[in-house]
Amino acid sequence: MEGDRPILSLRLLGPLEILRDGVPVALPASRKLRALLAYLALAPHAVGRARLCELLWDVPNDPRGELRWCLSKLRAALDTPDRRRVITQGDMVALDLDGCRVDALQIGRAAAQGIGTLDIDQLKGLAKQFDGDLLDGLELERSPLFDSWLVAQRRRFHAHHAAVLERLVASLPAECDETVGHLDRWVELAPFDGRAHAALLAGLARRGEIGAAEQHLASAERLFQSEGLDFAPLRQAWRAIRDQRAAHQAPPPDRLSTLSQSVAPSGDAGPVEPSHASLAVMPFVDESGARGGLADGFTHDIITRLAKLRDFFVIARGSVFALAEQAIAPEEAGRRLGVDYVANGTVRSLTGRLIVSVELVEVRTARIVWAETFERRPDDIFAVLDDIGDSIVSSISAEIETVERNRAMLKAPNSLNAWEAYHRGLWHMYRFTQAENEQARHFFDRALQLDPTFARAYAGLSFTHWQNAFQRWGDRDHESALAYESAGHSLLVDDHNPAAHWAMGRALWLRGEHDGSLAELERAVDLSPNFALGHYALSFVHSQSGDPRAAISSSDHSRHLSPFDPLLFGMLGSRAMSHVRLGQFEEAAEWALKAAARPNAHTIILAIAAHCLALAGRLDEARGFAAAIRRTLPDYRADDFIGTFRFDPDAEALFRQGARRIGLS
Numbered sequence: 258m259e260g261d262r263p264i265l266s267l268r269l270l271g272p273l274e275i276l277r278d279g280v281p282v283a284l285p286a287s288r289k290l291r292a293l294l295a296y297l298a299l300a301p302h303a304v305g306r307a308r309l310c311e312l313l314w315d316v317p318n319d320p321r322g323e324l325r326w327c328l329s330k331l332r333a334a335l336d337t338p339d340r341r342r343v344i345t346q347g348d349m350v351a352l353d354l355d356g357c358r359v360d361a362l363q364i365g366r367a368a369a370q371g372i373g374t375l376d377i378d379q380l381k382g383l384a385k386q387f388d389g390d391l392l393d394g395l396e397l398e399r400s401p402l403f404d405s406w407l408v409a410q411r412r413r414f415h416a417h418h419a420a421v422l423e424r425l426v427a428s429l430p431a432e433c434d435e436t437v438g439h440l441d442r443w444v445e446l447a448p449f450d451g452r453a454h455a456a457l458l459a460g461l462a463r464r465g466e467i468g469a470a471e472q473h474l475a476s477a478e479r480l481f482q483s484e485g486l487d488f489a490p491l492r493q494a495w496r497a498i499r500d501q502r503a504a505h506q507a508p509p510p511d512r513l514s515t516l517s518q519s520v521a522p523s524g525d526a527g528p529v530e531p532s533h534a535s536l537a538v539m540p541f542v543d544e545s546g547a548r549g550g551l552a553d554g555f556t557h558d559i560i561t562r563l564a565k566l567r568d569f570f571v572i573a574r575g576s577v578f579a580l581a582e583q584a585i586a587p588e589e590a591g592r593r594l595g596v597d598y599v600a601n602g603t604v605r606s607l608t609g610r611l612i613v614s615v616e617l618v619e620v621r622t623a624r625i626v627w628a629e630t631f632e633r634r635p636d637d638i639f640a641v642l643d644d645i646g647d648s649i650v651s652s653i654s655a656e657i658e659t660v661e662r663n664r665a666m667l668k669a670p671n672s673l674n675a676w677e678a679y680h681r682g683l684w685h686m687y688r689f690t691q692a693e694n695e696q697a698r699h700f701f702d703r704a705l706q707l708d709p710t711f712a713r714a715y716a717g718l719s720f721t722h723w724q725n726a727f728q729r730w731g732d733r734d735h736e737s738a739l740a741y742e743s744a745g746h747s748l749l750v751d752d753h754n755p756a757a758h759w760a761m762g763r764a765l766w767l768r769g770e771h772d773g774s775l776a777e778l779e780r781a782v783d784l785s786p787n788f789a790l791g792h793y794a795l796s797f798v799h800s801q802s803g804d805p806r807a808a809i810s811s812s813d814h815s816r817h818l819s820p821f822d823p824l825l826f827g828m829l830g831s832r833a834m835s836h837v838r839l840g841q842f843e844e845a846a847e848w849a850l851k852a853a854a855r856p857n858a859h860t861i862i863l864a865i866a867a868h869c870l871a872l873a874g875r876l877d878e879a880r881g882f883a884a885a886i887r888r889t890l891p892d893y894r895a896d897d898f899i900g901t902f903r904f905d906p907d908a909e910a911l912f913r914q915g916a917r918r919i920g921l922s
Contacts, residue, residue: 367417377425796835
């Protein structure tokens with residue numbers, strides 16, 4: 258290093274350039290060489306030579322020979338006597354860019370961290386990195402796979418740039434020239450983002466440039482109309498800005514944020530309720546170039562399954578396919594539709610392999626929330642797609658819930674809307690302590706005060722009363738009645754919501770209505786086969802007095818759908834109790850240990866582990882768990898454990914036998 262300047266720099270935003278100590282490094286004129294360098298620089302892992310040949314060469318005489326030539330030139334440009342940057346191991350190729358300054362990678366890391374977490378200086382530094390499109394001016398002939406990759410990457414960095422500019426505009430004084438420059442650039446990058454236009458109009462109004470604002474409004478209206486987009490929200494935003502100015506009240510920053518968030522052209526999707534998260538699933542792209550085949554059918558299936566969860570608003574199939582027909586990029590489509598998240602992916606069918614890649618992007622920050630690649634042998638193509646679809650739907654739901662929970666935790670409690678209060682309640686609920694459960698109840702109540710039609714908030718409220726009964730944190734009969742009452746309200750509000758039937762099924766279990774409980778839980782998973790908590794609750798009920806093999810199957814399926822679920826300890830614990838009923842004590846002990854190892858496992862899960870280990874003859878381990886329980890509950894006995902559940906007589910006898918072995922009887 259010389260001063261603060263890295264020895265080697267790689268600029269990908271704008272024309273590609275390599276600099277060593279600030280001096281440009283000469284490269285051969287080959288476009289393929291530059292394309293290879295950029296692709297390897299942005300690849301998250303080593304890439305096979307076959308993939309690189311397929312990507313860049315359309316069956317020349319010797320693609321591997323050309324690849325070797327390109328790699329040799331890259332070594333000459335990047336390697337030094339004491340440091341190899343071009344790494345080849347067998348058939349795999351990678352770049353070691355540790356210690357190098359790569360503009361695109363810096364921006365990618367900042368986006369992964371969260372643009373909203375950066376300070377002003379960091380934002381300004383990122384904004385300066387954007388010198389143009391990724392690989393500006395580079396185009397390859399007869400390289401469709403590379404072209405597709407390049408278009409997607411340029412889209413991604415456009416979205417990152419827009420997110421940086423939006424954050425800068427919100428953080429800098431509205432009157433300064435620098436802010437206006439950022440506003441102009443933001444509108445240029447995202448011409449159909451209503452928030453950008455609203456922010457620019459507000460900025461011009463603050464500077465007293467009403468004529469310029471009116472001219473911009475007219476220009477924006479013509480632009481929106483040319484695309485068939487609804488301009489009314491933006492016009493209404495301008496009226497609000499103008500009225501405030503007339504009253505000599507400049508919009509404060511939080512009001513400006515509210516105005517910009519409320520402006521999002523709806524296209525043909527209809528209005529999106531602002532108090533709930535919303536999602537658009539863009540049509541998956543078949544990399545073979547085919548349309549109307551597996552990829553389109555797969556997209557339709559994903560949209561349908563997500564809609565059945567009723568977790569958030571899902572834009573209808575017709576709207577997203579219409580935008581895709583116009584070759585609108587996913588992030589831009591998300592902004593046009595006014596949604597919070599957009600999912601998109603690709604389907605690739607090779608000999609003996611089916612590869613599905615998917616990513617979920619938070620539209621406002623352009624942050625990739627979740628990405629995954631699924632690779633399967635297509636022995637039964639529809640079964641394989643069904644299995645992959647299960648994973649995608651459950652992962653999208655879980656990731657959005659996690660983001661929304663964490664966001665709600667960062668806001669002042671009295672500023673939360675119903676959706677945010679509900680997710681704040683979930684955050685506390687999953688801590689599984691009496692104090693946190695009471696906090697969760699408070700926030701679910703708050704959500705229902707703000708929105709009495711919020712079915713999932715009633716289900717959450719029912720869960721808190723269920724926990725009070727189950728954990729003996731309150732009078733069991735009274736709390737059971739409240740859990741049942743709240744579940745009933747959830748069903749009255751939305752009988753097609755799987756969470757409402759899940760809450761009722763659990764409440765009926767508390768009341769000892771085994772058959773009614775199973776009927777409600779089966780209704781929940783019928784409504785939404787991807788509802789992991791419904792499958793877990795079925796496992797829970799069957800594990801005690803129903804079919805233990807069905808309990809194991811439901812436990813496994815719930816974990817397949819939601820492998821990182823906050824209730825994972827319960828899924829594992831239900832399987833452990835099922836193995837006890839089947840006389841498989843060693844298996845029960847292993848599953849119970851997995852349940853107890855979860856960080857939020859509560860006392861009842863530790864009790865399951867103690868009893869299962871005792872039945873397996875692993876007495877020292879069992880006594881360790883019994884001691885841990887008694888440090889919190891000194892008088893804990895087998896009657897407390899048996900009274901918590903609803904075991905059939907044979908299962909009760911087995912667990913009492915285990916309790917006697919470790920002094921809990």
